[in-house]
Amino acid sequence: MTRCRLCGSTALASVVDLGATPPCESFLSADRLDQPEPAYPLHLRVCTHCWLAQLPPLITPEETFQEYAYFSSFSTSWVEHARSFVGGAVERLGLDADSFVVEVASNDGYLLRHVVDRGIRCLGVEPSVNVGAAAREAGVPTLTAFLDPATGEAVRAEHGPADLVVANNVYAHIPDVVGFTQGLRALVADDGWVSIEVQHLLTLIEENQYDTIYHEHFQYYTVASAARALASGGLTLVDVELLPTHGGSIRLWARPDGVAGEPGARVAEVLDREKAAGLQELSGYTEFSARVAKVRRDLLRFLIDAAERGETVVGYGAPGKGNTLLNHCGVRPDLLAYTVDRNPYKHGRFTPGTRIPVLPPERIAADRPDYVLVLPWNLREELVEQLSFVHEWGGRLVFPIPELSIVEVER
The missing domain is CATH 3.40.50.720 (NAD(P)-binding Rossmann-like Domain)
Known part of the structure; x- marks a missing residue:
């Protein structure tokens, strides 16, 4: 990898090199145990220009997500987290039977089922054939597709603009972060909202959470780098929530540039925390590799x-x-x-x-x-x-x- 996928800079610095591993969800059936198994380098770097942490795009989303082994509904706490989010979003945004909600990477319908239960029109956009089928069986309308600008425009043309677009635990999974963000903008109404949940690089670094580095996670966000990524597609970050999920995540609330206004106070507070941790300079990353090595030795x-x-x-x-x-x-x-x-x-x-x-x-x-x-x-x-x-x-x-x-x- 020679250039940052967000800003194009060639100034990339090593954060941690985990060697070479197979894709993390490619579980082997018994008849494959004697066959070759591909492994790819797992080396996290950070762009010293825009501070987006990233892996080289050595595998494609198509390789990972056509047949996917992860079904969100098998986690009791995750289903409850989704139910709570839907309730809060309905109240915050005033969603009702006339609203339209789209979730990108909707998995097996674990979140949108709560939208369906409230009588709100919705659509899931899920690339994995097997989990998308499970969502449809559960009564959640689901389109099997990857999100890009063309998909976003097609959904908008057929179903109308979305009052809320949800993208939970997917913003790290796409190598074309600019194209994906443009797809989000295509989906959302000009006065609508986008809500994104993604692991927070601050807690990943502070809490030694290096096992969440794997090939299907192409990038790792601070609030600062996420705001830059959103801006690449015409979206402005207006609010952020700190969540305990995945060991520490951020919920980003964004709106189209024309209606966004100034970011709320919580955005400034988290940006200050990230700056104090040194994540806008190399000093915040230099000791991480040594702490990762200690986790390995101890286990x-x-x-x-x-x-x-x-x-x-x-x-x-x-x-x-x-x-x-x-x-x-x-x-x-x-x-x-x-x-x-x-x-x-x-x-x-x-x-x-x-x-x-x-x-x-x-x-x-x-x-x-x-x-x-x-x-x-x-x-x-x-x-x-x-x-x-x-x-x-x-x-x-x-x-x-x-x-x-x-x-x-x-x-």
């Missing part, structure tokens, strides 16, 4: 010591972030016998690169392991409750991020 030391003591360790969850962690740390089935996941799509498959079996959650209670390594650490509160039953045999939970912690759960 490997724990797993090796447990194996030497004859103790069993299994995983809980098979998220994309877990595959970055497992591959970077070089964890194989000799150190992690298997992991489990609530998503039946992944059962009987194997994690990319590390070839760890993915089994149904019931295996944990059947096998009674000494430790359960929780890979979706961002759902800590939810999963400590879900896994409280491991207390019955004295099992403990292990969280690898932001630093290794071993938790004794109580029923």
Whole structure:
């Protein structure tokens, strides 16, 4: 990669190099275990001109999202988060039966189902064929397509402009950030709103959340760099909310330039925090790589010591972030016998690169392991409750991020 995909600058500085890994959602079926498995460099850099952190576009969205392994509805807390967002947006924007809501990257309809329940006209734009089909089966109108300016114009021509366009957990997933933003502007009414949720680079750096760096996340935003990205498509950032999701996310509220007005006070507050953390200069990035290396050493030391003591360790969850962690740390089935996941799509498959079996959650209670390594650490509160039953045999939970912690759960 020689140029920043947002501003075109060639002034890119290394943040952390995680080696080479397969795409994080390319779970292997048993008949693929003896076949070659492609791996791609995973090297995060930051543009020292516009401060957008980014990966080279080594894989295409088409490769990742035509058949996708992630279904949002399998996370109880995530469905509740979506329900709460819809309720707040309806109240904030005064949405009613005459309104129109579009969600980009609508997955299996986990969010728009709450819009449907309120009698508000809506449409999902979802590139993955399999999860889009699940949304339609659940009664959520869904178009199978990637968003670009042409798609945005076509949807607007057929359905009318959207009062609200939602783009949650997708703004990092598109290599053509300018074209995607222009697509958002094409969808939204001239007096409408765009709401975007994306992980906050500030917390990623501060909390060692390097496992959320993977190939389908092409860029990593501060509020400052997100505002620059939105401006590239004719949108102005007017408000921001700090969210706990994914270990720390930002909800960006934007409007077309002509009606936006001045940004609210919360935008200035977060920009000041980012500046104080050094994220507008290289000093904020220089120590990250060393802290990432410590996470790796601590996890490997724990797993090796447990194996030497004859103790069993299994995983809980098979998220994309877990595959970055497992591959970077070089964890194989000799150190992690298997992991489990609530998503039946992944059962009987194997994690990319590390070839760890993915089994149904019931295996944990059947096998009674000494430790359960929780890979979706961002759902800590939810999963400590879900896994409280491991207390019955004295099992403990292990969280690898932001630093290794071993938790004794109580029923």
